[in-house]
Amino acid sequence: MREVAVIGVGITKWGELWEKSLRTIFVETALLALDDAGIDKVDSMHIGSMSSGLFVGQEHIASLLADYLGQTPVPSSRIESACASGGLALRLGFMEVASGMSDVVLVGGVEKMTDVSGHEATYALGTAADQEYEGYHGLTFPGLYALIARAHMQKYGTTREQMALVSVKNHRNGAKNPLAQFPFEITVDSVLNSVMIADPLRILDCSPITDGAAALILCPAEMARKMKKPVVKIIGTGHATDMIALNQRKDITWLEATYQAAKQAYTMADKKPEDIDFLEVHDCFTIAEILVIEALGLVKKGKGGEAYEDEITFFEGKIPVNTSGGLKAKGHPVGATGVAQAIEVVKQLRGEPGERQLKDPKIGLTQNMGGSGGSTVVHIFEKE
Amino acid sequence: MREVAVIGVGITKWGELWEKSLRTIFVETALLALDDAGIDKVDSMHIGSMSSGLFVGQEHIASLLADYLGQTPVPSSRIESACASGGLALRLGFMEVASGMSDVVLVGGVEKMTDVSGHEATYALGTAADQEYEGYHGLTFPGLYALIARAHMQKYGTTREQMALVSVKNHRNGAKNPLAQFPFEITVDSVLNSVMIADPLRILDCSPITDGAAALILCPAEMARKMKKPVVKIIGTGHATDMIALNQRKDITWLEATYQAAKQAYTMADKKPEDIDFLEVHDCFTIAEILVIEALGLVKKGKGGEAYEDEITFFEGKIPVNTSGGLKAKGHPVGATGVAQAIEVVKQLRGEPGERQLKDPKIGLTQNMGGSGGSTVVHIFEKE
Numbered sequence: 001m002r003e004v005a006v007i008g009v010g011i012t013k014w015g016e017l018w019e020k021s022l023r024t025i026f027v028e029t030a031l032l033a034l035d036d037a038g039i040d041k042v043d044s045m046h047i048g049s050m051s052s053g054l055f056v057g058q059e060h061i062a063s064l065l066a067d068y069l070g071q072t073p074v075p076s077s078r079i080e081s082a083c084a085s086g087g088l089a090l091r092l093g094f095m096e097v098a099s100g101m102s103d104v105v106l107v108g109g110v111e112k113m114t115d116v117s118g119h120e121a122t123y124a125l126g127t128a129a130d131q132e133y134e135g136y137h138g139l140t141f142p143g144l145y146a147l148i149a150r151a152h153m154q155k156y157g158t159t160r161e162q163m164a165l166v167s168v169k170n171h172r173n174g175a176k177n178p179l180a181q182f183p184f185e186i187t188v189d190s191v192l193n194s195v196m197i198a199d200p201l202r203i204l205d206c207s208p209i210t211d212g213a214a215a216l217i218l219c220p221a222e223m224a225r226k227m228k229k230p231v232v233k234i235i236g237t238g239h240a241t242d243m244i245a246l247n248q249r250k251d252i253t254w255l256e257a258t259y260q261a262a263k264q265a266y267t268m269a270d271k272k273p274e275d276i277d278f279l280e281v282h283d284c285f286t287i288a289e290i291l292v293i294e295a296l297g298l299v300k301k302g303k304g305g306e307a308y309e310d311e312i313t314f315f316e317g318k319i320p321v322n323t324s325g326g327l328k329a330k331g332h333p334v335g336a337t338g339v340a341q342a343i344e345v346v347k348q349l350r351g352e353p354g355e356r357q358l359k360d361p362k363i364g365l366t367q368n369m370g371g372s373g374g375s376t377v378v379h380i381f382e383k384e
Numbered sequence: 385m386r387e388v389a390v391i392g393v394g395i396t397k398w399g400e401l402w403e404k405s406l407r408t409i410f411v412e413t414a415l416l417a418l419d420d421a422g423i424d425k426v427d428s429m430h431i432g433s434m435s436s437g438l439f440v441g442q443e444h445i446a447s448l449l450a451d452y453l454g455q456t457p458v459p460s461s462r463i464e465s466a467c468a469s470g471g472l473a474l475r476l477g478f479m480e481v482a483s484g485m486s487d488v489v490l491v492g493g494v495e496k497m498t499d500v501s502g503h504e505a506t507y508a509l510g511t512a513a514d515q516e517y518e519g520y521h522g523l524t525f526p527g528l529y530a531l532i533a534r535a536h537m538q539k540y541g542t543t544r545e546q547m548a549l550v551s552v553k554n555h556r557n558g559a560k561n562p563l564a565q566f567p568f569e570i571t572v573d574s575v576l577n578s579v580m581i582a583d584p585l586r587i588l589d590c591s592p593i594t595d596g597a598a599a600l601i602l603c604p605a606e607m608a609r610k611m612k613k614p615v616v617k618i619i620g621t622g623h624a625t626d627m628i629a630l631n632q633r634k635d636i637t638w639l640e641a642t643y644q645a646a647k648q649a650y651t652m653a654d655k656k657p658e659d660i661d662f663l664e665v666h667d668c669f670t671i672a673e674i675l676v677i678e679a680l681g682l683v684k685k686g687k688g689g690e691a692y693e694d695e696i697t698f699f700e701g702k703i704p705v706n707t708s709g710g711l712k713a714k715g716h717p718v719g720a721t722g723v724a725q726a727i728e729v730v731k732q733l734r735g736e737p738g739e740r741q742l743k744d745p746k747i748g749l750t751q752n753m754g755g756s757g758g759s760t761v762v763h764i765f766e767k768e
Contacts, residue, residue: 051443056515057511062465073627080446081462088461095483095485095684096477098485099479131442186492240456240457241459242456266734
C-alpha cells in the first residue's frame with residue numbers, strides 16, 4: 001500500500017445557512033479544497049452524509065455533487081455511518097489512494113439540517129439508533145446519552161461540573177475559530193443552569209443542529225512532496241462497530257468501537273496514546289468526550305471526568321482536545337463532522353489556525369463516532 | 385493490487401415480505417453467503433442500500449447489520465448511489481481486498497420497500513433524481529424514463545413492440561428463477577395492453593417495488609484457489625457519474641456514465657464487448673435495457689431496439705442478457721440489485737442455476753445504474 005497525504009482542505013462558516021442549499025454548501029467547500037491543493041480535477045470522490053434523504057429529500061448525492069462540482073464522469077460515492085459518515089468517507093478515500101486505484105481523491109462531508117422542523121430533525125437523527133428497539137419506545141439521542149451519563153456518574157463518581165467543563169473548554173477553543181457556529185465562551189454556571197433536555201444533560205451539554213460541509217484532497221505522499229505545502233500524512237486508520245442498541249452492550253459506560261478502532265489505528269501507525277500531541281474527538285454530548293478519552297487510552301477507565309478538573313485536555317494542557325471548538329461550539333452538520341476534524345488536524349500540523357495554533361504539534365488524531373457508539377472511525381496524522 | 389475472487393453467494397426469495405424486517409432479510413442472505421463460502425467470520429462489510437432512512441426510518445445500518453450478523457467489532461460501511469448502491473458496495477469491497485487492507489469482505493445489499501405506501505415509495509425513489517430541478521416539478525422515475533423512451537423512439541425509430549420484447553424476454557428467463565418476485569411469462573400483447581403509467585411506458589415496462597437482500601463474500605484469488613468451489617474472479621471494475629438531471633445532458637438517449645464505467649472495466653480486464661459471454665444489466669424500465677446494451681458497446685448506437693427483434697439478447701441468442709429475469713421479473717429491491725446481479729453471474733460461471741444454465745459461459749458482466757443514469761457501476765467476472 002502507498003503512503004497517503006492530505007494536500008488540500010476547504011471549510012466555510014457553519015450555522016443556520018437558510019439561504020444556501022446542500023449542493024451550494026458542498027461545492028463552496030470543495031472548491032476551497034481544490035484551490036488549496038492547486039488543482040482543478042480529481043480522479044474520484046467520496047462524500048459522507050448521514051441522511052440527505054430525511055433532511056432534504058435528496059439521495060444519490062454522489063452523482064449530484066460530482067455534477068455540480070463539474071467533475072463528471074469521475075467515480076463518486078456517498079458513504080453513510082450516521083455521525084461517523086465523514087470519517088468513514090475519509091477512510092475509504094484513503095483506501096482508494098493507498099491501493100493505487102486512484103491518485104487524487106476528494107473526500108467531502110455535508111449535511112443540511114435546518115430545512116426541517118426541530119421535531120423532524122430529532123426523528124432523522126434518531127435513525128442512527130436502533131429504531132425498532134430504541135426509537136419506537138421513545139428514546140432520542142439526548143435520552144440515550146443521558147442514560148450513559150447517569151451510568152458513568154453512578155459507576156465512577158463523574159460529576160455534573162466535570163461534564164460542564166467539557167463544554168466550557170470547547171467553547172473557549174471555539175471562540176478562537178471564526179468559522180464556528182457558536183464562537184463565544186460560556187461558563188460552568190451557564191451550563192448547569194441551561195434548559196434541561198434529558199436529565200442530567202442540559203442544552204449546553206448538547207451539540208447543535210447545523211448546516212455545513214467540509215472537503216479535503218488526498219494523494220500519494222510521493223506526489224504531495226512535490227507540492228509547496230508541508231506534507232501531512234495519514235499514518236493510521238481504524239474502523240470498528242459495536243452493538244447498535246445500548247441494551248445489548250456489556251457496559252454502556254465503555255465505547256468498545258472507539259477502543260477497537262483506535263487499537264487498529266495505533267497499530268498501523270506504530271504509535272501509542274502518549275505519542276499523540278492533540279486530538280479532535282466526537283463531543284456530540286459532553287459525556288461522550290469523557291468516554292472517548294477513556295476509550296482512546298488517554299486516561300484510565302473511569303477517570304475521564306477528573307481529567308477535566310485537571311485541565312489536561314484544555315488548550316494549554318498535556319493533550320489538547322478539540323482546538324476547533326469541537327462539535328459543541330463549531331457545530332455538528334453530522335455527515336461533515338469527520339472531515340472537519342481531519343481539516344483541523346491538518347491546519348494545526350501545517351501551522352495555519354492563527355490564534356488557536358498549538359505549539360509545534362507533530363502528530364494528531366481524529367475520532368468520529370456514529371450513533372451512541374455503534375460505529376467509530378479513528379485516523380492518525382503526522383507532519384513529515 | 386491483488387486478484388479478487390467471489391467465494392460465497394446468498395440470496396433468498398424476493399417479493400412483498402411483510403412478515404420480515406430489513407435486518408431479518410439481510411441476515412438470512414448473509415448467512416447463506418457465509419455458509420456457501422464455508423466460513424463464519426469476515427474482516428469487513430460493505431452494504432448497499434438506497435434509502436433505508438425513507439423506507440423504514442433506519443440509517444446507520446452498517447452498525448445494525450454487523451451487530452445482527454454477529455460480526456461486531458468488524459468495520460462495516462453503508463454505501464449509497466441510488467439504485468447502483470449494491471454495485472458500488474461491491475466495487476468498494478473489491479478495492480478493500482485488492483488493496484490488501486482486508487482479506488475476507490462481505491458485500492451485501494438490502495432494501496425493504498413495502499413498509500410504506502405506494503405514494504411514499506414513489507417519493508423515496510424520486511430522491512435519486514435532482515429533487516430541486518426534477519422532483520419539485522412533478523417528475524417521477526417512470527416520467528423520466530418515459531421522456532428518454534420518447535426521445536429514443538423519435539431519434540432512432542425504436543418501437544413500442546421492441547420495448548415490450550425486453551419485458552417478455554426477462555419474464556421468460558425469470559420464469560425459470562424460483563427466487564424471482566414474478567416467475568411467470570408474459571406476452572407482447574399483455575405489455576402493450578397493460579395499464580399506462582407514463583406514456584409510452586406501461587406497468588409491464590416497469591420494474592416492481594420489492595423487498596429483498598443479497599450478499600456475497602470476497603477474498604484474494606490466492607485464498608479462493610484453496611477452497612472447493614470453482615474460482616470466479618472479478619477482473620474489471622468501472623464506476624462513473626453523469627449529470628444527475630436529464631435537462632443537463634447533451635443527449636438523453638445516451639447513457640454516458642454506463643459508457644465510461646464500461647470503458648474502465650473493459651480496459652482493466654483487457655476485454656472487448658465481444659469477449660463477454662452474458663450480462664446482467666439494469667432494466668429498471670424496458671427502455672433502460674435498450675440504452676444499456678448500446679452504451680456497453682454490444683450493438684451500435686440507436687440499434688438497441690432492433691436487437692430485441694433479432695433476439696440476440698434472448699437466452700438462446702448471441703449475448704444473453706438478464707438470465708435471472710432482470711429487475712423486471714426478479715424484482716428490484718434497489719440497494720440489493722447490484723449484488724444480486726453479481727450473484728447471478730457467479731452462479732452461471734459455477735454452473736449452478738439449473739434450468740436457466742447457459743452453455744459453458746466463461747466471462748460475465750454486470751451493469752448497475754443509479755437514477756436516470758447519473759451513476760453507473762460495471763464489473764467483469766471470469767471463471768478461472
